[in-house]
Amino acid sequence: MPDADRTALLDHHIAFLDALREAGLPVSLAEGLDAARATTMVEPLDRESLRTAYAATVLKRQGHRPLFDELFDLWFPRAIGEGRGDERQRQEPRVEVTGGRAAPEDARAMRAELAELLFEGDDAGLRQLASEAVARFGEIGGGSAGNASGRGGAASAGTGGTRGKAAGASTGARSWSPNAALDALTPRTLLAGLLRSDAGRDEFAQSLARRAYRERIARFERVVNAEARRRIAEDRGADATAKSVVRPPLDQIDLIGASQAELAALRRxxxxxxxxxxxxxxxxxxxxGAGVLDFRRTIRASLATGGVPVNTRHRPRRPxxxxxxxxxxxxxxxxxxxxxxxxxxxxxxxxxxxxxxxxxxxxxxxxxxxxxxxxxxxxxxxxxxxxxxxxxxxxxxxxxxxxxxxxxxxxxxxxxxxxxxxxxxxxxxxxxxxxxxxxxxxxxxxxxxxxxxxxxxxxxxxxxxxxxxxxxxxxxxxxxxxxxxxxxxxxx
Amino acid sequence: MPESELPSASPAFDSPGEVAKRLSEVNYLAESDIATTVFLAERLGKPLLVEGPAGVGKTELAKAVAAATDADLIRLQCYEGLDEARALYEWNYSKQLLRIQAAGSDATWEKTHDDIFTDEFLLARPLLRAIRRDDPTVLLIDETDKADIEIEGLLLEVLSDFQITIPELGTVQAARRPFVVLTSNATRELSEALKRRCLYLHLDYPTRERERDIVVARVPGIEATLVDQLVEVVATLRTLELKKVPSIAETVDWARTLLALGTSTMDESAIRSTLGVVLKHQSDQLRAAKELGLPCAGR
Missing domain, CATH: 3.40.50.410 (von Willebrand factor, type A domain)
Structure with missing residues (x-):
């Protein structure tokens, strides 16, 4: 590896540790050194190995894990830009697609695909779909209207007069919103269709399936959130993003302003x-300290020392x-x-x-x-x-x-x-x-x-x-x- | 770093992949993060602190590493009131007394003193035993959080320098560094100093796929569809707000129970009659019954 690359990598490592410290993880110098050594021992291009190497060396409390994961995703992003992989092969649709009447035309196909993936519980596919969804529907503000389609496109088409002005504004104002992407896809409305496609099983199996689908939808929403954060970080730099989007660890969360999911996690x-x-x-x-003198046991113990009470015995204190x-x-x-x-x-x-x-x-x-x-x-x-x-x-x-x-x-x-x-x-x-x-x-x-x-x-x-x-x-x-x-x- | 210069035998594993393979040969199915962390702990020569809820296979991991590397397992079970004499070493007082009496009155003080503080009169406890061994060793310090805080101070010397100081004999250096696994249920926070010296691995309840594989490996002869349903139900139970969440061991027990009863499918009646295998609180059973939509269970 050329020296310049090595230095850049080291700087990146140190900046990541600094961000962890700033977020409240106590990372000592020795742990930082361990992390550096550990990262040289794993496959550097395998992102999950790298994550494990950092987690094993600098993360010493499970409560900090979500925070750590968020920062890791910011500093070591999964992909750059659109982050598209290979096209998935299409299959015959097996899942009924419900809801989404208000969805823009090009969101329909994506919703059908999403329903399919949710049905199968294909995590890798969901991750890829999330990144596509953010790329297409998640962009808000800014002037680079070149790929503004879907929701963003519809909005700017309606206000055609102002569009030119917006395009003239600086591109620095571009941002990514997970909510815009989720609004276009409305994954929660897919639940009914998923359940109907799953019909024919008994009631008990259905109730299990309902829970599983809900969980998968929630997971998809989390991935979309993470993806939007990644895109923001790409535009602004990981450092700036970390300060604005990272949530504190669970036990530090303000009980009054906590979200439903956080409250559920706290109850558990x-x-x-x-x-x-x-x-x-x-x-x-x-x-x-000990309680009052236990006279009987003191006398009994004194027999060992010829009747001299060397060691006194006490009753345990009442709690x-x-x-x-x-x-x-x-x-x-x-x-x-x-x-x-x-x-x-x-x-x-x-x-x-x-x-x-x-x-x-x-x-x-x-x-x-x-x-x-x-x-x-x-x-x-x-x-x-x-x-x-x-x-x-x-x-x-x-x-x-x-x-x-x-x-x-x-x-x-x-x-x-x-x-x-x-x-x-x-x-x-x-x-x-x-x-x-x-x-x-x-x-x-x-x-x-x-x-x-x-x-x-x-x-x-x-x-x-x-x-x-x-x-x-x-x-x-x-x-x-x-x-x-x-x-x-x-x-x- | 002093510890990296300690004598170390040739590495036991070549890659995280090999760790996973060797562990699976001894019936421990390790996910990639477990395998990678074990690999790093072995390579960096650091103790591995494994934390997580009860019954996710923390102790099993240490046993599996021992079996996979052909090492002997030395176990120190921690409990409240554990002291130096139980963890490190103790002088065999009665034998020393016998030696003094047997020597008669003509022996000089100096000679007797030198005689009775030798290896012969030393009772090695797990930590000292693990350090003095020449063969590959896995040292398991189980339920570290149950021991008093003072014991952690004692562990610091052993775990960072792999040496033990015995005032009468001098310092005992590790002949060969053991692979150390500490487990903790997190009933209390371990000290920062101890955590700093360890690599950290949080074991959580397994993914559905891994749990399915574990059940199939542990309960031969069980039908695949039944395992799928069973794992699904257990995963659902774990998302409920229960007092005691079912562990992997309990899932396996449940699978054995269902196999013994000849159940072929997980339906309401099968779950209702065997729920006690995984949920051990009345209130948990009622809650599970309600959330899963069973008519009434546990009564």
Whole structure:
């Protein structure tokens, strides 16, 4: 290899490591060296081997894997430009194609092909189709209208007068949108046709097939997203793209703004997380010093040293398990946060001697029975939301009334052994926050914490009563799963 | 890098492809990323840290590498309270006492002291044993996350320099570097220092194709269509929000169960009556039954 190439490759390697570090992966110098050595040992033109070599040496936490993959795809793209491979051989269509009435003419053929590939679950074919789809339908803005067809073409044909002006603009504004490509193909509407083509099997097989097709469609959408990112990176450079499109690792995601897919992934993480937290808690307990002197065992042990008690024996400390009272704001603005709080608290319920939970929006209701009935927490949360008599949507949270009513009706819930936990954004909708009543509740409890899913900088803006409450209770910013986990771990 | 200058025998594998082939000969079906990572670990002479959920074949991987390279497997099972005396070495106190008594009273202190701190009185534990062997060795440190954090400090010296310091005897250098595999269920994060010294491999639940191959390899005599359906159902179960997700071992158990019952197709009744083989929580069974559209199961 010429020296210049080698230097360029090394620079690329170092830039990639820098990008990983910037994205929050702790890549040490030694790991970087390992990576460099590892890459010389695998087939350099085999992209997946290269990916494995980097993953083995610099990636030490599975939570960082999606981030790593995204950056790897940006720095070591699969193809350049259109990235077309060989034409696939056409087969007789076997799949009914549904939906897509509004699809442009040239998208029809592609939809038929997509349906075929989804039916077979052909991943390589789907990847290739995704890159074609982005190339043809995903281009937005910019002036290089030469290959603007499909959706882009239709739009510019409608506004023919402005087209010339747009073409005159700089080509630097060209960009790629995964949504434009997906809008043209509308893969989700293919589901019905796929299922009908699969008819003739029993109901159970159908329900399995439905899941499989949904998953494949979702996978196709992900590939289209990745492909669009790749094209953007090609235009702007990987560095600039990484900053704008890369999502943070799962446990850092803002719980309020998380997408459906991210929420589902987080829910699957709940039990493993609960297990990890329980282990940490029990380890901490063991490390805590010994308890009171065990007189009998000390005397018994002293016989070995001629009756002199050289080593004293102690009783193990009784594990301290707090009694927990959780007050959850379930109004629509913070519902996903409240749900995670409840999920985690109940997944860890054996760590607490008792848990009582209350949901509130404009008034407060006890929801403990929903959770004690069954041990499937996700179900319990669903039942709880069904069972609430108050309106969940639209209704503004009335913290003042909630605390007053809680004090009136459930005063017995708070004892000197209780840890009181409030989950909510403290947005009081400009009504009286009843801080004095709340302060009374806090005083009666052993500990009290307020977890606020809003960034600390926003506390006190608009109708937020956070500063008022923060004067009487320890208010903790808790926006991501990681922060939630940290809090629960240290909870006494 | 000091470790790259350690004496190392001729490499065990020529290419990642060969790793995959040799592993499949001992019935471990490795995907290409597993094969590549094993190859790199062997070539770079680094320990391999394998993480992943329970029952995806982490321990099996170490056993398979041992079998494929004709090496002996030395296993250190980690648990809470594991200490130096169990992991590294221990002096055989009772034998030392006997030696002192047998020597009588005329032996000098110096001589006795030199006599009782020799190899003869040393009980080698897994780590020391693995380091002192001249033959190819695979050292498996299983469930590293179960051990206390102090043990990780102990592992650092062993894993980065392949040497153990015994105050009375001096430093024992590895005669031949063992292939080290550490496994972890990630019940707690291992320390950064330990992770830095290892190559990392995350084993996850296998793809449908690989799981199908595993079941066919492990359960001879099972029908191909049944395996397809079985793998499909298990893959679906894994996408649900369950307390305990079915592992590969449980898939294989399920296949054996169905074979023993003479089931030829996965229908509702077959699944309902055998769901307990893969799902071990009542709530998981109910949830699976609901999501899969079984009328009612588990009761």
């Amino acid at each position: 993480e709940i039990y493993p997380l609960a297990r990890r937290l329980a282990t940490k808690k029990s380890m901490k307990r063991k490390r805590g 301290h398990k707090p009694e927990l009272v959780v007050l959850c704001d379930v109004s629509s603005s913070v519902a996903s946060f409240a749900r995670f709080g409840l999920l985690l608290v109940y997944a860890l319920s054996e760590q607490f001697s008792a848990v009582r939970s209350f949901a509130f929006v404009d008034t407060v209701e006890e929801v403990t029975p929903h959770f004690t009935a069954a041990d499937d927490v996700a179900d319990a949360i669903y039942r709880m939301e069904q069972g609430l008599s108050m309106r969940l949507m639209g209704g503004g949270t009335n913290y003042g009334r909630v605390f007053t009513r809680f004090d009136e009706h459930y005063a017995d819930a708070i004892t000197p052994k209780t840890t009181l936990l409030v989950l909510g954004d403290a947005r009081a909708n400009y009504v009286d926050p009843a801080a004095a009543t709340f302060a009374g509740l806090v005083r009666r409890a052993k500990h009290a914490y307020w977890l606020n899913p809003e960034p600390r900088g926003n506390w006190g803006s608009g109708d937020s009563a956070a500063p008022t409450y923060a004067e009487v209770v320890e208010m903790i910013e808790c926006r991501s799963m990681a922060q939630l986990a940290d809090f629960v771990r240290d909870l006494e």
